[in-house]
Amino acid sequence: MTGTDWPLWEVFVRSRRGLSHTHAGSLHAPDAEMALRNARDLYTRRSEGVSIWVVPATAITASSPDEKDPFFEPAADKPYRHPTFYDIPEGVRHL
Amino acid sequence: MTAALALGDDALVLSHRLGEWAGHAPVLEEEVALANIALDLLGQARTLLSLVGDEDELAYLREERAFRNVQLVEQPNGDFAHTMARQLYFSVYQHLLYGQLAAADGRLAPLAAKAVKEVAYHRDHAEQWTLRLGDGTEESHARMQRGLDALWRFTDELFEPVEGLPVDWPALRDGWLAQVTDIVERATLTLPGGPGGGAWTAGAGRQGIHTEPFGRMLAEMQHLHRSHPGATW
Numbered sequence: 001m002t003g004t005d006w007p008l009w010e011v012f013v014r015s016r017r018g019l020s021h022t023h024a025g026s027l028h029a030p031d032a033e034m035a036l037r038n039a040r041d042l043y044t045r046r047s048e049g050v051s052i053w054v055v056p057a058t059a060i061t062a063s064s065p066d067e068k069d070p071f072f073e074p075a076a077d078k079p080y081r082h083p084t085f086y087d088i089p090e091g092v093r094h095l
Numbered sequence: 096m097t098a099a100l101a102l103g104d105d106a107l108v109l110s111h112r113l114g115e116w117a118g119h120a121p122v123l124e125e126e127v128a129l130a131n132i133a134l135d136l137l138g139q140a141r142t143l144l145s146l147v148g149d150e151d152e153l154a155y156l157r158e159e160r161a162f163r164n165v166q167l168v169e170q171p172n173g174d175f176a177h178t179m180a181r182q183l184y185f186s187v188y189q190h191l192l193y194g195q196l197a198a199a200d201g202r203l204a205p206l207a208a209k210a211v212k213e214v215a216y217h218r219d220h221a222e223q224w225t226l227r228l229g230d231g232t233e234e235s236h237a238r239m240q241r242g243l244d245a246l247w248r249f250t251d252e253l254f255e256p257v258e259g260l261p262v263d264w265p266a267l268r269d270g271w272l273a274q275v276t277d278i279v280e281r282a283t284l285t286l287p288g289g290p291g292g293g294a295w296t297a298g299a300g301r302q303g304i305h306t307e308p309f310g311r312m313l314a315e316m317q318h319l320h321r322s323h324p325g326a327t328w
Contacts, residue, residue, distance in 0.1 A: 006122070027124050034223060038124040041131050 008057040009035040011042075013049040019094060021053050029054075097163070098259040099203065100153075101301055102192075103143030104164035107154055108309075109185060110136035111316050112172060121175055128220060132182075135213040142206050155320035159303075159310050166300040167249035169309040173242065176228050176235065180242030182221035183278065188253045190214045191270050192262060199261035222278050229282025240284050247287035252298025 006028040012021035024043045029035035035054040044052065063071055113133035120126030144150040167185055172178045193214055196207035228239040254268040279286045297306070320326075 028122060029124060030227065034227070037220065037223065038128065041128045042124065045131060 006030050009039075009054045010057050010060060011035075011039040012053040012055070013039075013043055014051040015049055017050060021051065026057060032056075098257050099143045099146040101163040101257050102203070103140050103147065103153075104162050105168050105185075105189070106136040106143065107140035108162070108164045108312070109168040109181075110134070110140060111312065112168065112170075112181075113178075115172055116178070125175075129178075132217050132220065135210075135217065139206070139210050139213075143203075146202075151320070155317045159305055159313055161303060162300070162305065162309075162313075163303065164300050164305075165249070165252045166298050166306050166309075167246060167253065169300070169305060169312060170246060170249065171308045171312075173245070174238055175224075176238035177242035177245065179221055179224040179228065180239065180246050182217065183225050183243075183275065184246060184250050184253075186214055186217040186221050187274050187278075188250075188267075188271050190218045191267050191274075195262050195267065196260065201261045203260075225278055225284070226282045229279070229284040236283070239282070243279065243284060244287045248297045252300060255298070255301060257301065 007030075008026055009029055009032075010026050011024045013024040014021045024039075027035065027038050027042055029038050032054060036052060039052050039054055043049065110133045113129050113136070116126060116129045118126075120129055140154075141150050144153045147153060167181060170181060172181075190211065193207040193211040196203050197211050198204075225239060228235040230236070253271070254264050256262070256264045276286050
């Protein structure tokens, strides 16, 4: 028996209240409930999280590497698009 | 501390059995899950055995007849369904037992209060797999039923009162039977022998009488320590 016929799930873990869920990795599981439990075992055993999402990997639509330029390289000469004029107060670490 | 020895040996022996899955589990994710459960149990065993004496001496230098674990936990892993049947029977029992101990304010209450959360997860893990294997394919259903049937005769011993534990044993048995029956029926499986049993039952592990596979397990578990006494790394 192998696990290769089980679907792949992407795991997102929220490490603390107030933070966003962050991609932690992926795993195989027969269904969503088992994926949650496997995620708990694989990614949150050492108190890393307060909340877990699991998403079927097939449900994720990803941007294509071929579209990299139009997607990710906006005109750099429009500084008003970038919030660089604010001072971030000290102690605000997750902005 | 007869009681700490009994519960400590239960945890130690089951931990070793689950550890035997390392490198052999059906899938990587499940291997990690079983190892996590084994480590939880090992932690409980260390705390409990330390109440009795030196944990290493107790684990590695006792003869078979000095172990006080129930015979259920020493049973070999068999296939995955067999292991899950053992997990279901034992974790439902341990969850209820620790729940009572945590509420009873005895000497083991602090340990039980901490361990009951771990065991709740073990119980959930066994329940999830029992449901999936029982209500899965024809083959998984047959294997799960075979595991439940083969281990049923070791369940009666779980409710033999352990001296010094503030536990309502009849209530523990009733609660266990109700929960196991519920899970088994939802998994479209059949409770062996029907509620209440009635079939022949095994078990004198609490008196130091063990089944044949236990000797072989101990030989493997103790061999390194006995070959190199006092070795450190």
